[in-house]
Amino acid sequence: MxxxxxxxxxxxxxxxxxxxxxxxxxxxxxxxxxxxxxxxxxxxxxxxxxxxxxxxxxxxxxxxxxxxxxxxxxxxxxxxxxxxxxxxxxxxxxxxxxxxxxxxxATLPQSEILNGMGELLKYALIGDVSLWRELKNLDKVSAEVISPSWITFCREFKERVVARDFRDNGERRLLNFGHTAGHALEAAFAPALSHGHAVALGCVVAAYISYNHNFISKESFDEIYDFVKKWYSFANVSDKIDEIIDYCRQDKKNSNGQIRFILLRSIGSAFVTTTSEQELKEALLYSF
Ligand SMILES: NC(=O)c1ccc[n+]([C@@H]2O[C@H](COP(=O)([O-])OP(=O)(O)OC[C@H]3O[C@@H](n4cnc5c(N)ncnc54)[C@H](O)[C@@H]3O)[C@@H](O)[C@H]2O)c1
Missing domain, CATH: 3.40.50.1970 (Rossmann fold)
Structure with a gap:
């Protein structure tokens, strides 16, 4: 050992x-x-x-x-x-x-449960509307409320995607939902934001852009926003907005000067596209 x-x-x-x-x-x-x-x-x-x-x-x-x-x-x-x-x-x-x-x-501190829940939220939004309904109705976050069926769902979802795109050249990128803004926020506020916390905030940004393009309703965006606001503290992004956008620009997912981005087509379904720096900036400033 x-x-x-x-x-x-x-x-x-x-x-x-x-x-x-x-x-x-x-x-x-x-x-x-x-x-x-x-x-x-x-x-x-x-x-x-x-x-x-x-x-x-x-x-x-x-x-x-x-x-x-x-x-x-x-x-x-x-x-x-x-x-x-x-x-x-x-x-x-x-x-x-x-x-x-x-x-x-059972022995994980609540901060680590919340860290994992940022990724759980991601899976629900890109892959399973019924998991999202269960999450949004949670009134506490602790080891006891984590259903083994949620873990099985996420694991099988990821295994299916990975089996089709092991080397991350296509479909596997869907698993980066919430991660473009999330990684940038994690870097800009290091070490205060855990990865999962930053991903939860990144999900709000991606949901805002999805709403802005009329893929999801304002009501759906508000529900995602309220969920993240309920469980996670919000970072004050306006002071660091240029730094955050710089991190997004450097993200390894970008190609040909475009910021690659994952959007929701609806709750439970996502697709890979690109976004502009201006749109990302607006979404960050609107969300937080
Ligand atoms: N390879 C991938 O696909 C992938 C995906 C996501 C994240 N990651 C990586 O995973 C790492 C983060 O993982 P993490 O969030 O599990 O963090 P971690 O491994 O650092 O664990 C978090 C903390 O929990 C403690 N811990 C672990 N199990 C415990 C338990 N059962 N009870 C009490 N405490 C426990 C650890 O000692 C640590 O202090 C990062 O390095 C990240 O880059 C990799």
Missing amino acids: ITLPNGEAAKSLSVYDDVCRRLLAEEVGRDALFINWGGGAVSDFGGFVASTFKRGAAMVNVPTTLLAMIDAAIGGKNALNVGGVKNTIGTFYLPEMVLTDTQFL
């Missing part, structure tokens, strides 16, 4: 170097089975080790956070951070299996 530094600190080249040396000292071979037991930082790090150590050994993910159960441990992306830049190097490498036990959620 190798215990990693907590959270993002695990995803570094120096920890990778330490772990590889330790595996060599223990004479671990290619026939090893790596078990990545922990949150998304562990599955990202462990996946990178398993896919590269001696050119690859088998691995199993055992996710212990909500975010890892519905997202990070599924789909075979893993990564390390370099020079403070997240997910700079990584591989696509699928686990042999993902073992999920919702009992792990």
Whole structure:
């Protein structure tokens, strides 16, 4: 058993170097089975080790956070951070299996449940209107209210998309709903905003643009806005709007000068398109 530094600190080249040396000292071979037991930082790090150590050994993910159960441990992306830049190097490498036990959620602090719920909201909006109805009626957020069926839905949804577009050249981009503005807000307000919190805010921005193009109604936008406002604190974006737009421009999802963006066609269905900086700015300023 190798215990990693907590959270993002695990995803570094120096920890990778330490772990590889330790595996060599223990004479671990290619026939090893790596078990990545922990949150998304562990599955990202462990996946990178398993896919590269001696050119690859088998691995199993055992996710212990909500975010890892519905997202990070599924789909075979893993990564390390370099020079403070997240997910700079990584591989696509699928686990042999993902073992999920919702009992792990019992010890998660509410902030981590909310972190996972940002991604849960994303899945509901792009993939399942009935999950959205359940979420919007929640009157508390804790491990007990997380239904195992929600986790199964998200996991199967992601697995289906990944099976059709493993290397993220097409349909897999739908999973980035809420992430263009989300990543930019996360970077601009680091370290105050967790990833899931930023994604929840990013979902509001994407919902606003979807409403602006008449894909969803004002009532639907208001419901999404109210849900996010109820559970997450809003960032004051007006002071940092230029910085946030710069981050959106640098987003790796952009091509040919356009900001690639995922919009809702309706609640439960999404599509990939582009947006302008001006529209994004207006949506950010309107939303927060
Ligand atoms: N590869 C992907 O597709 C993908 C997708 C989304 C996110 N990610 C990555 O996942 C990471 C975030 O994952 P995360 O949100 O799970 O964060 P995390 O792994 O940092 O875990 C969050 C915190 O919860 C603690 N923890 C884990 N399980 C616990 C439990 N059962 N009870 C109590 N505490 C527990 C951890 O020690 C940590 O302090 C980021 O590095 C992100 O880049 C990867």
